[in-house]
Structure formats: structure tokens, C-alpha cells
Amino acid sequence: MRVPPILFPTRQLHPLRSIARRIGLSVGILVLVAMVTWTGRHGYRDADGGPLSLLDAFYYASVTVTTTGYGDITPISPTARAVTAFVVTPARVVFLILLVGTTLELLTERFRQALAESRWRKRVRGHTIVAGYGTKGRGAVDTLLASGTLVEDVVVIDVSAAAVEEARNAGFTAILGDATRTPVLQLARVEQADAVVVTCHRDDTATLVTLTARELNGDVTIVAAVREAENAHLLRQSGAATVIVSAEAAGRLLGLATDQPRAVAVLEDLLIAGQGLRLVERAAREDEVGGPPLPGEGLLPIAVVREGARISFDSPAYRRVQAGDVVISIGSE
Known part of the structure; x- marks a missing residue:
């Protein structure tokens, strides 16, 4: 199975949107040259001696701006030659700039991604892996940052493209993939990690992530959240050092708040990072x-x-x- 790429933080314009804009400009130049040729079609000569059609104008525009130049359609009147020199030639130059620029941008983006991944692989160690970037995962990350953990020392894994994009926009290195799979955790460098935070939506998924992480790194600290208390022992047997029963904890707070709301306020102070x-x-x-x-x-x-x-x-x-x-x-x- 294909191993997903490592996605690094980015706040730049999406490459596909940039390429689409370049393609639109290139098509616009092609249409402009074709319309100019069609307007002055009487100043051009076709090799077969017939008049230029609209299709011929687009054909001439395409072979001209791409510098193919078969020579079967040529400007013969002074006006047509002037238009070719002062309109078509600059349009051809702009078209080539767009073409080369798009190619370089694709190559540069791939090179930048490969270089960033190579550098990251060399320096990453002692980091924290967060498997699941939902509400619990974001809360865990906020607490880590409030306690002094650096943004570059957090790696997020999630199966949701939207969650991964959100993590990237927040400045984290993210991997779009399933944390139950060994190659995905290896890609996150779990062997060099200090801690793994498991905040999956399903308890069975959390158990598999814990088992896989423990198999790959026998010394890493694993903390996990489960929805049901009856599954907590499975996480502990799988290798989790700490297991938080999220549904049960929320229920206890709700029950306590009905009788002792000020005590719950103190607990909220403890739970909310940074305050x-x-x-x-x-x-x-x-x-x-x-x-x-x-x-x-x-x-x-x-x-x-x-x-x-x-x-x-x-x-x-x-x-x-x-x-x-x-x-x-x-x-x-």
C-alpha cells in the first residue's frame, strides 16, 4: 500500500489554484491571438490558397504562440506583419513565460517538499504524535503548547483531509493516513517519539493504534482516550500508560455541576490550558x-x-x- 506523504505547515496559495490561474492566462493569450488573426484574416495566406477560417485562426494562434511554426499560414500584408511583430510576438513571449513558470513551479514545489521532508527526518526526535485531530486531539495539543511544547515538536495523524489541513494551517506537521498502520506511524518517526496521544473516535481504533505504537517503540509514553469505561482495560493492556474515559468524565462533571457548580469551575480552570x-x-x-x-x-x-x-x-x-x-x-x- 502507498505510504502517505508528510504534509508540512503552509500558508501559501494552493499550487493547483496557482496553476489553474496560469492555464487560464495561457488560454486567454491563445484566444487573443486567434481573434486578432481572424480580424485581419485577409492579410494572411494559407498554403492551400483558400481563405482563413476561424478554425485556421485558432490553428495559427496555437502553432505561433508555442513556437511550432509550420509556415503553412503566413502574414503577407504590412498590417498583418506589424500585428505579428508588435502583438503576436509579445503574446508568444508571455505564453512561454507562463509555460516555463508553471513547469518550474511544479518542480520547485516537489523539490521543496522533498527537501523539507529530508531535513525533518534528520532532526525529528523527542516529539509528540497526536493520532486524531478532532475536539479531543485539538484540546490535547493546546495543553501541550501551553505547557511549553514547541509547535515543531508535534506531529498530527488523521484520516480526514480537512483535519490534516486544519493542523497544517495551525503550523503542525501532519500526515494524512491511518495511525493503525505500521508504515504511517513509522513515517511519523514513532521510534524517536517521546509520547503518543491517541484521541480516535472509536475505542477499537484507539486500541489498534496503541498496540501498533507500543510494538514499534517499547519505551514511548502512550496516553489514550476512550468513550466507554469498559474498554479502558483494553487500552492499558495494549500499552497505554494513562487512559482517560471521556464520556464518563463528562458525565461526572455534569452531575457534580448540579450540586457543586463552584467546584466544577475550579476543575474547569485545571482543564483549560493557559489560564x-x-x-x-x-x-x-x-x-x-x-x-x-x-x-x-x-x-x-x-x-x-x-x-x-x-x-x-x-x-x-x-x-x-x-x-x-x-x-x-x-x-x-
Whole structure:
């Protein structure tokens, strides 16, 4: 199967639109020369001795502007020769410029694409792959950017041409293809990636993407979103380090908002990147070992993660930090 190309960010005029404009101008020049010839047809001589028809005028225009010049139709009157010298010849030059310019533009675009892809392949590493650029994917990308991830360190994969074009317009490198396929993930350089974010519309698709990514890179961090809680364990068994149940989480927020709307407002601050509150994780410091985690500048510890298990602030184990623990704090943007 054909591997899709890597599409890099662009804000230029679409090449097909530019080529269509050139073709339109070329056709206009052809029609102009034909009409000029038809208007002064009595000043031209055909090799068969007959009068020039409208078809003959278009034939003469086509062989003239393309510099084919068979010589079977020639200007014989001074007026026709003047028109050929001062109208047809400049039109021929413009036509050739358009023809050569279109060819060069096609070749230049292909060369630019190949050069950009070659350079990207050499430098890309430690990047984040986002499989699915829908609502969840865009939200994940916004959070990544707000946390300091560079635009050039994000690669988007989606099966929708519209989504890929939207990602390109936003400045991201994008691949139009199916992230469940090994060649597509290899094209995104999953072997050199630091993280893979799976935000597919279907849970079975998310599972296949996770399995494929884990097979290609055993060390990459994979986070995935699923719609149904009953499928979360499948993602974890497939290799996802973190699984977010999107439908269930939204339902809990809706239920909480009916009774505790201000608490939900605080949660919204945590969820919206770049504003309000934020969560920060860090390694436990040496001066904290044996005691509780210490507040930092603008940060309030609320939990400790020890060997993958979360320890909340009301647990006795929270007050005895161990080496290797991860401290979770809450702060403001």
C-alpha cells in the first residue's frame, strides 16, 4: 500500500489554484491571438490558397504562440506583419513565460517538499504524535503548547483531509493516513517519539493504534482516550500508560455541576490550558524524604505517587516521602 506523504505547515496559495490561474492566462493569450488573426484574416495566406477560417485562426494562434511554426499560414500584408511583430510576438513571449513558470513551479514545489521532508527526518526526535485531530486531539495539543511544547515538536495523524489541513494551517506537521498502520506511524518517526496521544473516535481504533505504537517503540509514553469505561482495560493492556474515559468524565462533571457548580469551575480552570489553575508534578527532593512534601513557590502539594500508586494528602503515607516519589502540586498559571 502507498505510504502517505508528510504534509508540512503552509500558508501559501494552493499550487493547483496557482496553476489553474496560469492555464487560464495561457488560454486567454491563445484566444487573443486567434481573434486578432481572424480580424485581419485577409492579410494572411494559407498554403492551400483558400481563405482563413476561424478554425485556421485558432490553428495559427496555437502553432505561433508555442513556437511550432509550420509556415503553412503566413502574414503577407504590412498590417498583418506589424500585428505579428508588435502583438503576436509579445503574446508568444508571455505564453512561454507562463509555460516555463508553471513547469518550474511544479518542480520547485516537489523539490521543496522533498527537501523539507529530508531535513525533518534528520532532526525529528523527542516529539509528540497526536493520532486524531478532532475536539479531543485539538484540546490535547493546546495543553501541550501551553505547557511549553514547541509547535515543531508535534506531529498530527488523521484520516480526514480537512483535519490534516486544519493542523497544517495551525503550523503542525501532519500526515494524512491511518495511525493503525505500521508504515504511517513509522513515517511519523514513532521510534524517536517521546509520547503518543491517541484521541480516535472509536475505542477499537484507539486500541489498534496503541498496540501498533507500543510494538514499534517499547519505551514511548502512550496516553489514550476512550468513550466507554469498559474498554479502558483494553487500552492499558495494549500499552497505554494513562487512559482517560471521556464520556464518563463528562458525565461526572455534569452531575457534580448540579450540586457543586463552584467546584466544577475550579476543575474547569485545571482543564483549560493557559489560564486559571494548573497541576505540576516533580520528583521528591532530598530535604523532603522522611517528611511531608513541602510547598514550592506558588505550588501546593496535594498528592504523592509512589511506584505508580497515588497517595492522597489525608493518608499517613503522604507525610513520609520516600526517595523516588513524585509530588503532585496545584498552582496558578
